[in-house]
Amino acid sequence: MQLNPVFPVNQSLFDQLQQQSCLPDRSAVQQALSAAKPDFADLQALLSPAAAEFLPQMLARATQLKRQRSGRTLALFAPLxxxxxxxxxxxYCGFSRSVAMKRRILTIAEAQQEAAAIQALGIGQILLVTGEHQRKAGVDYLLEVTQTLRPQVAKLLLESQPLGIADYQQLRTAGIDAVMLYQETYDPQSYTRHHTFGAKADMAYRLDAPARVAAAGIAQLGMGVLLGLSDWRTDVLLLAQHLRFLQQHWYQLAFTVALPRLKPCAGQISQHSGVSDRDYLQLLCALKIFAPELSLSISTRDSPALRDLLLTSIACTASAGSKTQPGGYAVAPESLAQFSIDDERSPAEIAAMLRRSGIAPVWQDWHPLLGRRAV
Ligand code: SF4
Known part of the structure; x- marks a missing residue:
């Protein structure tokens, strides 16, 4: 059995970093902004309250770094x-087992129909999303969907329950190009408070999942936390440390980071992240300055105005025209969504906005007729 290196996180580390999170002063922020290779102390400074007044400089620096790496482009994808x-x-989730709602799992034919509807919007990069149900939406089902869609879809990404190395290897062979895994929070107490039943209650197993994806040879890994579950500064700092830890072991991995904010959802009381738009912009810029190689991904949870700013500056990928319910594009558009979305513009409208700002929308960066991209 292959043993993965374990990313070390515990309550006392989280508490200690949280206590330090507000300590940096203006001079620490100025030093971080001029650092050629920012370290964790620099990231801490960029995330601190003292950095708030430097937001315009941070945005300019992060935008410059994004354009040096990826040019004036933005890749569009859609969740299925x-x-x-x-x-x-x-x-925090409308798909929780206790929420009374109509449940469904798409048949293979329905998944094909949904993929075709997304492609009809022009989008060739599809993120397959499931709730976490090992028995009905386990690896056999995911393999069948992947094998069926692979010949027609340029790039397939997966967001499902954490799996084992052998499962990820099979999915990679079948056609999965990238895996998204949200840790939700690195604060053990908050993690336990918000995940009260099921396999997800095992924080250690989830924490180890990105290493299992990397060990399976999947070339692109998506990571993130749900902002609002705990202290956001500390969660983002530990996410960055986790990313660096993985890079030390798998230098060839490409990283995408998505940082959704807590939103109201079906069946749950209204809840908000407490992370303002300014905080959100600050933490995204801080991460990009710290790790220019990572690709920031922005979802339709954010408002059109904020998305316009992010998509034309520091983001590398963004979802567009998203439906967050199974069958939402073509099969059963009336079913309940996982969370509410703010930007309901179509992919064509997003693309037009990008072009007006001099950014080229990338609908797909590979063609399925060419076979699998070499990784
Ligand atoms: S966040 Fe994921 S695991 Fe939790 S209830 Fe929603 S779908 Fe299930």
Whole structure:
């Protein structure tokens, strides 16, 4: 059995970093902004309250770094929700097992129909999303969907329950190009409070999942936390440390980072992240300055005005025209969504906005007729 290196995180580390998170002063921020290779102390400074007044400089620096790496482009993708079945209880999610709602899992034919509807919007990069249901939406189902869609879709990404190395290897062979895994929070107490039932309650297993994806040879890994579950400064700092830890072991991995903010969802009381738009912009810029190689991904959870700013400056990828319910594009558009979305513009409208700002939308960066991209 292959043993993965374990990313070390515990309550006392989280508490210690949280206590330090507000300490940096203006001079620490200025030093971080001029550092050729910012370290963790620089990132801490850029995330601190003292950095708030430097937001215009941070945005300019992060935008410059993004354009040096990826030019004036933005890759568009869309999520394809395969199932809203879930055996977990997460306090912030409309798919939690206790939420009374109509549950469904798409048949293979329905998944094909949904993929075709997304492609008809022009989008060739599809993120397959499931609730976490090992028995009904387990690896056999995911393999069948992947093998069926692979010949027609340029790039397939997966967001499902964490799996084992052998499962990820099979999915890679079948056609999955990238895996998204949200840790939700690195604060053990908050993690336990918000994940009260099911396999997801095992924080250590989830924490180890990105290493299993890397060990399986999948070339692109998406990571993130759900902002608002705990102290956002500390969660983002530990996410960056986790990313560096993985890079030390798998230098060839490409990283995408997505940082959704807590939103109201079906069946749950209204809840908000407490992370303002300014905080959000600050933390995204801080991460990009710290790790210019990572690709920031922006979802339709954010408002059109904020998305316009992010998509034309520091973001590398963004979802567009998203439906967050299984069958939402073509099969059953009336079913309940996982969370509310703010930007309901079509992909064509997003593309037009990008072009007006001199950014080229990338609908797909590979063609399925060419076969699998060499990784
Ligand atoms: S966040 Fe994921 S695991 Fe938790 S209830 Fe929602 S779908 Fe299930």
């Amino acid at each position: 929700y395969l199932s809203n079945l879930c055996s977990n209880e997460c306090s």
